[in-house]
Amino acid sequence: MxxxxxxxxxxxxxxxxxxxxxxxxxxxxxxxxxxxxxxxxxxxxxxxxxxxxxxxxxxxxxxxxxxxxxxxxxxxxxxxxxxxxxxxxxxxxxxxxxxxxxxxxxxxxxxxxxxxxxxxxxxxxxxxxxxxxSHKLTSRDLRSMLRFAVLSAVILPLLPDRPLAPSGPLAAVSPYNVWLMVVVISGVGLAAYVTWRLTLGRHGLVVTGFLGGLVSSTATTLVAARHARQGIASPHAALTVILLANATMLVRVILVVAVVAPAALPAITAVIGPALALALPALVVRWRGAAGAGSGDDGNYRNPADLATAVGFGAAYAAVLALAAWLETFVGTRGIYGLAAVSGLTDVDAVTLSVLRLSSTGALPVSAAATAIALALAANLVAKSVLVYAAGGRTVGHGAAVGFTLPLAALVAKVVAGAL
Structure with missing residues (x-):
């Protein structure tokens, strides 16, 4: 039957x-x-x-x-x-x-x-x-996809999934894990990059800011600030893109955590969530002021699946991971906080993945990892404020600083609470 x-x-x-x-x-x-x-x-x-x-x-x-x-x-x-x-x-x-x-x-x-x-x-x-x-894809876009296929399907399986050393800082570094993080970051960036390319010439400020934030919030911020100074975009339009790109950076970190360390997601979301919520009021104000400003900027963002970019990120991630492991062993958690603050000035992905890796192996408490990520994000927003002032001038720089104030305050509050 x-x-x-x-x-x-x-x-x-x-x-x-x-x-x-x-x-x-x-x-x-x-x-x-x-x-x-x-x-x-x-x-x-x-x-x-x-x-x-x-x-x-x-x-x-x-x-x-x-x-x-x-x-x-x-x-x-x-x-x-x-x-x-x-x-x-x-x-x-x-x-x-x-x-x-x-x-x-x-x-x-x-x-x-x-x-x-x-x-x-x-x-x-x-x-x-x-x-x-298929008709909208250029040969450049196809090469981007092929490069990502090489990164994920050719290089990744060839790497050994074991530490570089039995003990010491290099024990935290596995070639396979390092390259897996490269694939994750490149994959997120490539998806946004291809989408941005397909909507080129007809996308609005919201799409520009969101996808630009997924590809590279720093590049998006710099391009928008320069366009404001050159008169290509109004201050409201430039600030809409800048604030949205950096709010998207917070979303991107949450997505990365969900993929590589889902167990740490509640703790990380509790740290980043308030900052993300507080970033919205200034964004809405600028977006409404930019109504009718037209399409967003068409900056030439670098392909995130480019081999040189991937190798550079992998090297940075491995270095930060090894240094974080050394600091945790010989200096303690406060040493990792210092590393997060310095690394966050230029990039948050490497330090985020590094502390998540240490947390997943039990070498670092989840709460300390969350505090380090908050510190890196806070440092990154401070650096972006300076960047916008330098590239976009006083008006746009002041607007960005005001827009970053509330999320920055939320992150600093979480850092202080976590460090005490």
């Missing part, structure tokens, strides 16, 4: 997958395979697998799949009206996949078959969007 039930469920699952994909294909008036045909193809895949198991002959499945492919190919070849586009090729491939999913369901992999069926339907349905996406 259980076997009969499993077979029935497999058959129903196959039919459901075929109906789902067929429903999407039915929308094309030139298609040779619609709702019923796809459902029958999926059922054929399921039944042929059961027959193959009964007669102990895998050839049954192969022959059935060949028949399906040949029949659909012949149907498109003999009808000239279907040669106006490549929908026939897509339909044939989709039909073969549906057949395979029916076979997969019969083999007991129903959940995988359903997931794959939904994925196929989505790919078929969003044809226009996917084609538009």
């Amino acid at each position: 259980p076997t009969d039930l499993q077979s029935t469920l497999a058959l129903l699952t196959s039919a459901g997958i075929g109906l789902l994909v067929g429903l999407e294909r039915e929308r094309n008036p030139l298609t040779k395979a619609g709702l019923r045909t796809f459902a029958l193809i999926a059922v054929l895949g399921c039944l042929s697998t059961n027959v193959a198991a009964a007669v102990d002959g895998a050839w049954v499945v192969a022959v059935a799949m060949l028949v399906v492919g040949a029949a659909l190919t012949a149907a498109y070849v003999v009808d000239p009206a279907t040669r106006v586009d490549d929908s026939g090729t897509t339909t044939i491939v989709a039909a073969l996949i549906v057949f395979a999913l029916g076979s997969l369901a019969a083999g007991g992999q129903r959940q995988l078959a359903v997931a794959a069926g939904v994925s196929v339907t989505l790919i078929l349905h969003f044809k226009a969007e996917l084609e538009g996406f």
Whole structure:
């Protein structure tokens, strides 16, 4: 009886997958395979697998799949009206996949078959969007994706997942872990970078500030400040981008913590959350003042998946991690706080990942890691204030300082509370 039930469920699952994909294909008036045909193809895949198991002959499945492919190919070849586009090729491939999913369901992999069926339907349905996406990508964007593939799929698996030394500061440094953090940071930045590139020339201040903050809050701040000084952007528009980019920096840190150290997320969110909330009032005021200012700046942000950038970040992360481990051993937690303050002036990612790594190994309490991250963020906001004054002039610099005051005060309060 259980076997009969499993077979029935497999058959129903196959039919459901075929109906789902067929429903999407039915929308094309030139298609040779619609709702019923796809459902029958999926059922054929399921039944042929059961027959193959009964007669102990895998050839049954192969022959059935060949028949399906040949029949659909012949149907498109003999009808000239279907040669106006490549929908026939897509339909044939989709039909073969549906057949395979029916076979997969019969083999007991129903959940995988359903997931794959939904994925196929989505790919078929969003044809226009996917084609538009590919047309908007430049060779530069494709190279960015390929570089990230090299970072994550080629280099990462080759690195040893063991400490550089059995003891001492280098015991906290694992080549695999260092590069994994490079992949995480590069992945977040690349996703934002590609999105920014795809919306180039028609994105607004909010999109510019948010995506720029994910790619590089420092670069975004510098570009916006310079544009204000040069008259390319109004002070309100520049400050909207600057304040949003640096608020996004706080969100980015929370996202990174959620990925690499989810156990520390509540403590880190309790530290960063108030600062993020207090950053919103000034941002809203500037955004409303910039209404009608037009699109955001189109600064030339550096590709975050660039190999030199990735290696540089990896080296910085490894150095900060080793130094933090040494300070924790020989100086104590206050030494890490000093490192966080200095490192945070230029970059918060390396020190954030370093203290999270020490926290995950038990070398540093989560509360101390949260305090160090808050200190790094506070130092970074102070440095950004100086940067905006230097690059954007008195008006924009004063506006940025005012906008940073409340979140900076919240971070300093958390630092004081955590250090006492």
